Amino acid sequence: MxxxxxxxxxxxxxxxxxxxxxxxxxxxxxxxxxxxxxxxxxxxxxxxxxxxxxxxxxxxxxxxxxxxxxxxxxxxxxxxxxxxxxxxxxxxxxxxxxxxxxxxxxxxxxxDGDPRHALARVADRYTAMGLTPVVAVELEFFLIDDSTRNLQMPVSPKSGKRRKGAEILSIRALDAFDKFFTELYDACEAMEIPADTAISEAGLGQFEINLVHVADPLRAADDAWLFKMLVKGLARRHGFAASFMAKPYDDYSGSGMHAHFSVLDKDGTNIFDDGGPKGTPVLQHAIAGCLNALQDSTLVFAPHANSYDRLVPGSHAPTSVCWAYENRTAAIRVPSGAPVARRIEHRVAGGDVNPYLVLAAILGAAMNGIEDAELPPAPITGNSYDQNLPQVPVDWKTAIDRFESSPHVPRIFSETLISNLLMTKKQEHRDMQDLTPAEQVEIYLDTV
CATH class of the missing domain: 3.10.20.70 (Glutamine synthetase, N-terminal domain)
Structure with missing residues (x-):
């Protein structure tokens, strides 16, 4: 541009x-x-x-x-x-x-403490090798009536009723808020945010919108950051809240931000494509890098106290450090489809994240693996929750400690950013201990 x-x-x-x-x-x-x-x-x-x-x-x-x-x-x-x-x-x-x-x-x-520069630093590593990441994100969020302490689904403008439960891929659930979504897509067009498919998700009042792949990780992160701002602002105009917090309801799945990426060479060829379903050795190297750094980077993917309520087995959020072909229980998924579109889906991040830091962590880890020509363990099959696999950190303090002691993170982020993020999260961790779960929801609902 x-x-x-x-x-x-x-x-x-x-x-x-x-x-x-x-x-x-x-x-x-x-x-x-x-x-x-x-x-x-x-x-x-x-x-x-x-x-x-x-x-x-x-x-x-x-x-x-x-x-x-x-x-x-x-x-x-x-x-x-x-x-x-x-x-x-x-x-x-x-x-x-x-x-x-x-x-x-x-x-x-x-x-170096600017998160957009952190992503630019990683993008420069790809440029230096004549490579271009092609990136898209899927953003999940909740529409919430927060007018009382009891969070609930907003009243449908069409029926005047509230949904009582989740409705996965329900057209009715989308149509109940058709005016909001129509205005949202119009606003995305005006802001040049490439919004694509919308679906209703597994949580109460939960929806997901996919953004179109772009051959510029900074542009992809810009789109995600602006999209979150837009959704939250527009929802308030309609009389309810939109929240990207990881887990507003105990009894329903949380919100994620899944990131998809492939990598093009200087001729525009996808270096993950081998013409078949398995992908190239470079795909394997990138997966290995993502897996190696996953536990140490969890603080970026789950940056808040509430983030860890989402990362529990059996909740549609990956908790095992593993990869697989066409398997949504794995942290790293290689979707099926045309070989020319062979890509990696990184499924760990919550909706409550900083998009610049998440894409930097993912793409930086993948580049570490590519540079080192590492190979991952064998892909899993079946339900990852039922297998004896390494786990992502299950609490905020562990994630902070892993980030601080990691050998992988300094290859991705600058010393300044690492120091600033650690100071921030340690202070938040300390002060969050004094708040009830309801008070934590109150601070996270609009902020993240």
Whole structure:
């Protein structure tokens, strides 16, 4: 994509204000509201805010022991527009433009604590080898009436009734909220988010929308980040909440963010395709890398206290470190279909994640495996929950410890990002101990 210009502003003279926003480590948009006259200046000169802003905890508070705060005088970073440029914000009443930005040092170096730069760093490893990841994500979310402490399915605008249970792949469930989904697809088109199929899922009021594959991991992560923002904002316009938290209901499955990827060489050939159902040795290497780093990267795939309520056996979320062909109980699935589309589906991440960090963790681990020419164990068959297999960390503290001591993670993420994320999660882990499960749901419902 070309550098962003002011063309969007000229094409949308009705726009009243803009938002300039970057993604923090928890995936939360952080930034500024500006009048239209300031928009041109942001495009040319960027804007500034403290580097510590991208390293806040889930409550939006400073990290107490972070050197980014008092030790450095809470110094500013410079933020410039990404190549996405302006996108509309259809969930707001007044016409508004959103300008995604990312952070740099004063001398122009990328700020390593910015999660978008973390993904760019991994993408550069592929570019250096003449390779291009082709990436898509599937995002699950819940529509929730949170007007009382008792979370429940919103009333259907069509029937005036509430669903009493889950309805997997139910057309009726989709049609009950047809106005919302119609507006959602219109908004995705306006924001250039490639939304594809929508289905109803296994949870109460749970839905999934797939985004189309794109040959640019940064674009894929941008799409996911903007999509989450859009769904949550638009749902509020309709009088209910949309939540990507991993597990809002004890009795129903949680929400995931499954990531699919293949890799093209400089000629546009899928390097996972051997013309048959098994895939190439490079596919095996990438799978091995993903499996090797999976336990140590679980903190990225399950970043919150509530995330671990989803990762339990028999709940449609993978808990075993294994891979398989066409098997949704495995953490790493190789879907069937035309060989030219041979790809890896990584199924561990919850819906509550930072898309930039998740794609960096997945693609970085796969590249580790490709570079090392490693081979995975044999693919499993049958139900992974019934087999004696290595398990993903089952609690937040274990995941933090594995991330901190990992030999794999430093090959994927910078020292700065690793340090910042660990400080953030340790502070959140400490403070979350004082909250009841209901209070935890309250903080996560809208935030993640």
């Amino acid at each position: 070309s550098a962003p210009t002011s063309e969007w502003l000229r094409a949308h003279p009705q726009a009243r204000t803009i938002r300039a926003a970057a993604c923090d480590l928890n995936g939360v948009p952080r930034g500024k509201r500006m009048p239209i006259p300031s928009a041109e200046k942001v495009l040319t000169d960027g804007t500034r805010f403290p580097m510590s802003v991208l390293n806040l905890d889930i409550w939006g508070e400073d990290i107490e022991d972070s050197p980014l705060v008092f030790e450095t005088g809470d110094e500013d970073g410079q933020l410039f527009a990404t190549d996405r440029g302006f996108v509309p914000m259809p969930w707001l009443d007044a016409p508004t433009g959103l300008l995604p930005i990312w952070m740099f040092h004063e001398d122009g170096r990328p700020y």
